[in-house]
Amino acid sequence: xxxxxxxxxxxxxxxxxxxxxxxxxxxxxxxxxxRQVSGNVLQVSDxxxxxxxxxxxxxxxxxxEWKPTENNRRAKFxxxxxxxxxxxxxxxxxxxxxxxxxxxxxxxxxx
Amino acid sequence: xxxxRWCYRASMWWRSLGQSAALDRELDEELQFHLDQLVGAGLAxxxxxxxxxxxxxxxxxxxxxxxxxxRDARRVRFIEDVLQDLSYSLRTxxxxxxxxxxxxxxxTLGIGTTVAMFTVINGVLLxxxxxxxxDRLHLVSLSPPGVLMSQPGMSDRGYEWFREHDRTFQHLAAxxxxxxxxxxxxxxxxxxxxxxxxxxxxxxxxxxxVGRTFMPDDGQEGREQVVVLSDxxxxxxxxxxxxxxxxxxxLDGIGRTVVGVMPAGFDFPHLAAAWTPLVIRLDxxxxxxxxxxxxxxxxxxxxxxxxxxxxxxxxxPDAPPADRSGWTIGILPLExxxxxxxxxPLHVFAGAVFIVLLIACANVASLxxxxxxxxxxxxxxxxxxxxxxxxxxxxxxxxxALLSAVGAALGILLAGWAVPLLLALAPAGRIxxxxxxxLDGWVVAFAIGVAAATAILSGLAPALRLTRRxxxxxxxxxxxxxxxxxxxxxxxxVVGQIALALALLTGAGLxxxxxxxxxxxxxxxxxxxxxxxxxxLPESVYAHPEQLHAFHQEMLARLSHVxxxxxxxxxxWLPLGDLHxxxxxxxxxxxxxxxxxxxxxxxxxxYFRAMGIRVLRGRAFDEQDTASGLPVAIVSRTVAKTLDPxxxxxxxxxxxxxxxxxxxxxxxxxxxxxxxxxxPSQASHPAIYQPYLxxxxxxxxxxxxxxxxxxxxxxxAIPAIRNVLRAVDSNQPxxxxxxxxxxxxxxxxxxxxxxxxxxTFALLAVILALVGTYGVIAYSVVQRSHEIGLRMAxxxxxxxVLWLVIRRTLMLGAxxxxxxxLVAWLATRLLASFLFETTPTDPATFAAVALIxxxxxxxxxxxxxxxxxxxxxxxxxxxx
Numbered sequence: 001x002x003x004x005x006x007x008x009x010x011x012x013x014x015x016x017x018x019x020x021x022x023x024x025x026x027x028x029x030x031x032x033x034x035r036q037v038s039g040n041v042l043q044v045s046d047x048x049x050x051x052x053x054x055x056x057x058x059x060x061x062x063x064x065e066w067k068p069t070e071n072n073r074r075a076k077f078x079x080x081x082x083x084x085x086x087x088x089x090x091x092x093x094x095x096x097x098x099x100x101x102x103x104x105x106x107x108x109x110x111x
Numbered sequence: 112x113x114x115x116r117w118c119y120r121a122s123m124w125w126r127s128l129g130q131s132a133a134l135d136r137e138l139d140e141e142l143q144f145h146l147d148q149l150v151g152a153g154l155a156x157x158x159x160x161x162x163x164x165x166x167x168x169x170x171x172x173x174x175x176x177x178x179x180x181x182r183d184a185r186r187v188r189f190i191e192d193v194l195q196d197l198s199y200s201l202r203t204x205x206x207x208x209x210x211x212x213x214x215x216x217x218x219t220l221g222i223g224t225t226v227a228m229f230t231v232i233n234g235v236l237l238x239x240x241x242x243x244x245x246d247r248l249h250l251v252s253l254s255p256p257g258v259l260m261s262q263p264g265m266s267d268r269g270y271e272w273f274r275e276h277d278r279t280f281q282h283l284a285a286x287x288x289x290x291x292x293x294x295x296x297x298x299x300x301x302x303x304x305x306x307x308x309x310x311x312x313x314x315x316x317x318x319x320x321v322g323r324t325f326m327p328d329d330g331q332e333g334r335e336q337v338v339v340l341s342d343x344x345x346x347x348x349x350x351x352x353x354x355x356x357x358x359x360x361x362l363d364g365i366g367r368t369v370v371g372v373m374p375a376g377f378d379f380p381h382l383a384a385a386w387t388p389l390v391i392r393l394d395x396x397x398x399x400x401x402x403x404x405x406x407x408x409x410x411x412x413x414x415x416x417x418x419x420x421x422x423x424x425x426x427x428p429d430a431p432p433a434d435r436s437g438w439t440i441g442i443l444p445l446e447x448x449x450x451x452x453x454x455x456p457l458h459v460f461a462g463a464v465f466i467v468l469l470i471a472c473a474n475v476a477s478l479x480x481x482x483x484x485x486x487x488x489x490x491x492x493x494x495x496x497x498x499x500x501x502x503x504x505x506x507x508x509x510x511x512a513l514l515s516a517v518g519a520a521l522g523i524l525l526a527g528w529a530v531p532l533l534l535a536l537a538p539a540g541r542i543x544x545x546x547x548x549x550l551d552g553w554v555v556a557f558a559i560g561v562a563a564a565t566a567i568l569s570g571l572a573p574a575l576r577l578t579r580r581x582x583x584x585x586x587x588x589x590x591x592x593x594x595x596x597x598x599x600x601x602x603x604x605v606v607g608q609i610a611l612a613l614a615l616l617t618g619a620g621l622x623x624x625x626x627x628x629x630x631x632x633x634x635x636x637x638x639x640x641x642x643x644x645x646x647x648l649p650e651s652v653y654a655h656p657e658q659l660h661a662f663h664q665e666m667l668a669r670l671s672h673v674x675x676x677x678x679x680x681x682x683x684w685l686p687l688g689d690l691h692x693x694x695x696x697x698x699x700x701x702x703x704x705x706x707x708x709x710x711x712x713x714x715x716x717x718y719f720r721a722m723g724i725r726v727l728r729g730r731a732f733d734e735q736d737t738a739s740g741l742p743v744a745i746v747s748r749t750v751a752k753t754l755d756p757x758x759x760x761x762x763x764x765x766x767x768x769x770x771x772x773x774x775x776x777x778x779x780x781x782x783x784x785x786x787x788x789x790x791p792s793q794a795s796h797p798a799i800y801q802p803y804l805x806x807x808x809x810x811x812x813x814x815x816x817x818x819x820x821x822x823x824x825x826x827x828a829i830p831a832i833r834n835v836l837r838a839v840d841s842n843q844p845x846x847x848x849x850x851x852x853x854x855x856x857x858x859x860x861x862x863x864x865x866x867x868x869x870x871t872f873a874l875l876a877v878i879l880a881l882v883g884t885y886g887v888i889a890y891s892v893v894q895r896s897h898e899i900g901l902r903m904a905x906x907x908x909x910x911x912v913l914w915l916v917i918r919r920t921l922m923l924g925a926x927x928x929x930x931x932x933l934v935a936w937l938a939t940r941l942l943a944s945f946l947f948e949t950t951p952t953d954p955a956t957f958a959a960v961a962l963i964x965x966x967x968x969x970x971x972x973x974x975x976x977x978x979x980x981x982x983x984x985x986x987x988x989x990x991x
Contacts, residue, residue, distance in 0.1 A: 026144065027141060027144075027145055028144065028145045028148040028149070045170070045171075045172060046145060046149065046170045046171045046172070047170075047171045047172035047173070047176070047177045047180075048172075048180075050141070050142065050145075050177055050180070050181050051177070051180040051181050051183070051184040052184075054181045054184040055184040057123070058123050058184060060119045060123070063119075066137075073144065073147075074140070074144070075141075075144050076137065076140075076141045076144070081119075
């Protein structure tokens with residue numbers, strides 16, 4: 001049995017990119033925002049966020065910089081790079097196609 | 112993938128490789144921040160600090176584990192990509208064994224020959240000489256106009272003058288070598304002895320391993336009976352005797368005290384095994400030329416030294432000021448002494464192997480392109496599945512890099528086998544500094560560099576072309592690849608290959624042509640059936656001319672009684688021999704003395720007959736030409752012409768002295784043919800011969816060669832000739848004994864070797880180019896099999912199909928020949944200095960090579976053409 005909150009592999013990257021496209025955030029805030037915008041449907045464990053962030057940073061899609069938070073603590077803020085933006089557009093389009101195809105298949109009425 | 116992102120990723124790799132500690136600290140802080148935020152949220156919900164902390168840790172799921180995952184995300188990314196590319200490449204290459212074998216074989220040949228040639232060049236030209244600060248070591252020479260010097264040097268007088276007055280060199284040392292007779296330490300042997308002034312070792316900057324080298328005192332008359340041994344000689348002849356210093360060694364019959372032993376590997380100049388002091392004895396009538404080397408003072412430039420020498424030249428004693436204008440001062444790097452004759456040939460060979468490498472790259476590129484066509488689907492599928500173009504290019508480049516790497520590894524093995532073979536086949540002395548030639552880290556680094564270059568050269572273009580396609584159409588099942596552009600690229604590659612191979616073959620053809628002409632040169636004597644025996648009679652035993660006369664008389668008398676001997680003679684400077692001496696001469700009477708030098712051989716009466724030198728007028732020397740007879744001379748044709756262009760030279764008087772006294776005049780009694788004294792490619796040297804019994808200078812009598820003409824096969828006479836020498840003086844070893852024919856062959860051995868080596872490279876280039884041509888034509892037949900099948904189905908006959916393919920081959924071949932001929936026409940002038948009586952644009956060679964290459968290309972196209980005629984129309988059409 002699969003848990004409905006499991007993310008399709010690779011989609012976490014897409015979600016992170018999409019959230020960062022709106023504004024630069026630190027890791028904790030990204031996790032919060034994910035839960036918030038998905039109405040708590042998508043549960044991302046606090047731990048699994050960071051490897052994904054580091055991988056995206058390494059691939060050059062996002063970049064990080066240390067800045068103070070509103071409480072004046074140093075935190076690592078991630079933001080989208082220009083290639084990251086293009087990557088997001090491409091991935092989002094792919095996702096649209098894929099999800100459209102899947103929902104199309106899923107909606108086929110069984111004979 | 113964009114360029115900035117690549118740079119960014121590279122910097123990330125660099126950071127994760129080089130600054131992992133800093134990255135770890137950042138990671139700690141980042142996770143700690145997250146933890147604190149979670150705890151803060153818990154506290155806000157009213158949890159106790161402990162409960163909030165526990166919950167936070169549970170949410171993160173193990174700090175250390177997360178850290179490790181983050182590190183992996185960085186590190187593995189890079190290695191993962193590479194490994195993935197590699198394993199994928201290995202799989203695809205394994206699936207195409209024919210392509211893989213052909214590519215690797217081609218690259219092995221290309222890279223292997225390049226690496227082999229680099230190994231030689233690295234050892235000969237690139238490695239510094241084994242002396243401290245070799246850049247400061249120079250050869251210093253001073254040449255009067257018109258005097259031919261076989262190597263840069265300076266007269267003894269000039270050397271003394273500059274040694275005394277120059278302030279730009281730390282040390283100036285004169286040196287020379289000769290074969291010395293070592294006796295009393297095992298069998299008598301001839302060893303190379305360096306004759307050096309006391310500054311020699313200091314100038315080179317090499318201290319002895321044992322004892323001392325020479326002091327200034329050792330260079331004084333009467334105190335020169337000392338010797339320094341090489342490490343090698345010390346080990347093989349004296350058992351590495353630790354107490355050798357102070358012991359006596361017999362060299363040329365003279366006991367000499369050993370003062371020191373040099374460190375292992377020191378054998379300058381010319382593989383010297385021992386060194387003795389060179390004593391400068393100024394002789395008012397003659398002057399000797401030596402090579403002179405100097406170590407520049409640290410802050411002095413070559414230009415400053417030259418200027419200082421120029422200034423000193425004006426004050427040089429014993430030369431009329433008027434004559435000094437044409438004198439030239441040479442300051443060359445010391446290495447020139449060794450590599451002067453080999454640098455240009457090595458550059459030519461390097462160019463040749465570069466061409467071979469280019470052709471090999473073109474072959475592989477062509478193969479990759481052909482393969483690419485078959486992989487369009489695969490690439491399109493991968494692109495559709497989300498692989499970026501950069502990722503695909505990288506994947507394809509990994510394939511060509513893998514091929515190049517294997518090619519380079521095998522190429523190094525090939526070079527490891529080819530270099531010793533090359534050195535073994537090279538004529539003695541052709542390749543200097545052989546001991547420096549070896550496969551080392553530099554060679555491996557070079558091979559890696561070449562492999563990287565070939566990977567890019569052969570792989571980049573196909574990879575870019577392949578991934579540029581519009582993929583959409585390719586995925587459609589009926590879309591047969593239509594690739595006009597690629598066809599053109601492959602055609603261009605073939606044309607380029609043929610052109611390069613043709614240019615190289617033309618160069619090789621010119622060298623071969625030149626070699627054949629060189630071999631056909633008449634040396635002025637007949638070398639067949641002549642044995643030659645060279646000997647160096649030491650001054651310690653044969654001090655007086657009378658002793659030398661007696662020795663030669665005895666030898667000649669006994670030699671003439673050896674069975675099968677037709678004639679025997681003796682000469683001091685054997686034609687094509689290792690030593691050579693010339694000088695000026697004077698003509699009696701009002702005629703101005705010509706400004707050219709003559710050879711001054713001293714010969715016995717039988718010499719001309721034994722050597723087969725034609726007597727053109729007058730007579731040869733005879734038994735009456737002794738010390739008590741009229742002083743006589745025989746002149747060569749050129750001298751006779753100068754003496755009297757119209758009439759007979761016989762009866763005229765000449766002198767070999769610059770300012771002859773009454774007793775110095777020689778009456779000309781005969782004229783003989785000119786002889787190629789220095790080699791077949793050099794102009795004939797004018798010569799004035801003297802009968803040996805009328806020559807009183809020891810210098811002209813001690814170093815001689817006997818020439819013995821036999822009626823039949825000369826080799827069998829050698830043992831008897833050796834016995835004659837042993838009977839006359841058993842203590843004198845022959846410095847060498849052999850056939851005159853071999854001396855003549857040796858004189859053309861270098862150009863012969865050069866021509867053969869260049870021909871080998873050219874052959875390799877042509878074979879590779881033909882393989883490339885074959886591949887392209889065969890591939891185009893496969894590609895057009897549908898069309899050909901259709902034509903045949905419509906009634907085309909075999910000959911017209913054959914012609915279809917042949918025509919294409921001919922067009923490619925002709926284009927290659929035309930371009931190659933142009934390239935060759937521009938490039939072969941670089942060979943001009945190697946060519947003997949052959950112009951670099953020799954039309955016959957150009958035409959012959961063009962024809963050969965065209966026919967060869969035609970043959971390469973014939974196999975696929977015949978295959979095309981056997982295409983089954985039905986099968987080809989069904990293939991649709």
